[in-house]
Amino acid sequence: MGFREKYARLGERYNILEKPLDRFFCPLRQKAISFVKGRTLEIGVGVGKTLPYYNPNVKLHAVDAVPEMVKIAEKKARELGLNARFYIMDAEKLEFPSESFDTVISSFVFCTVPNPEKAMKEIYRVLKPGGRAIFLEHTKSECELLNWLFLKPLDLVLGWLIEDNTLRETHHLVRGYFEVECEESYYKGIVRLIVARKAEG
Incomplete structure (x- = not known):
């Protein structure tokens, strides 16, 4: 069973699963969104x-690859009165023209995307030159002890439950495509907020 099927089965219960983490992650989500400007694409x-x-x-x-999740998000957007459109789409194959967004943002997505390199290339492609890419992601810690004692056991559980990989080095992948404006590390690098730009010209 792949990540789509696992997330589809969770549906509304995903909110319950992540509830204990909301007090840590939601302020970071709010901070990440504060960098958003213009025509924006949110991945996952x-x-x-x-x-x-x-x-x-x-x-x-x-966009999200899981239709059940998109329905929940669409309902929430209507309740909030947002100017938003939703699509069922893979991060590795975005069905948008090149250079069509001022901002692209992902929030705790690259730990689940099956092919992170391909997804990063797609973000680069659809972002306008000079546009901003924002990543709030689970990453491998800068503390090896923490990786062994906490992240590796957690990786086994989350991998089985939702195909989540908490040990990816998305921060290094971002640097291969974008000019990093700022990178903030939280909880010894278990979570990072990266704000970057696509070079102009």
Whole structure:
């Protein structure tokens, strides 16, 4: 069973599963969204955890590979009065023209994407030159002891449950495609907020 089927089966219960982490992650989601400007694409919107933090004037396009998750997010966006459109779409194959967004954001997505390199290439492609890419992601810690004692056991559980890989080095992958403006590390690098730009010209 792949990640789509696992997330589809969770549906609304995903909110319950992640509830204990919300007090840690939601302030970071809010901070990530504060960097959003212009025509925006959110990759892997899930059940819409980021949606309450968007300015209603932002022209938001949001994608997720799991139809059940998209339905939940669409409902939340309507309740919030957001100017948003939703699509069932893989991060590795975005069906948008090249250079069509001012901002692309992902929030705890690259730990689940089957092919991170391909997804990063697609983000680069659809972002306008000078546009901003924002990543709030689970990453491998800078503390090896923490990786062995906490992340590796957690990786086994989350991998079985939702195909989640908490040991990816998305921060290194970002640097291969974008100019990093700032990178903030939280909880010894278990979570990182990266704000980057696509080079102009």
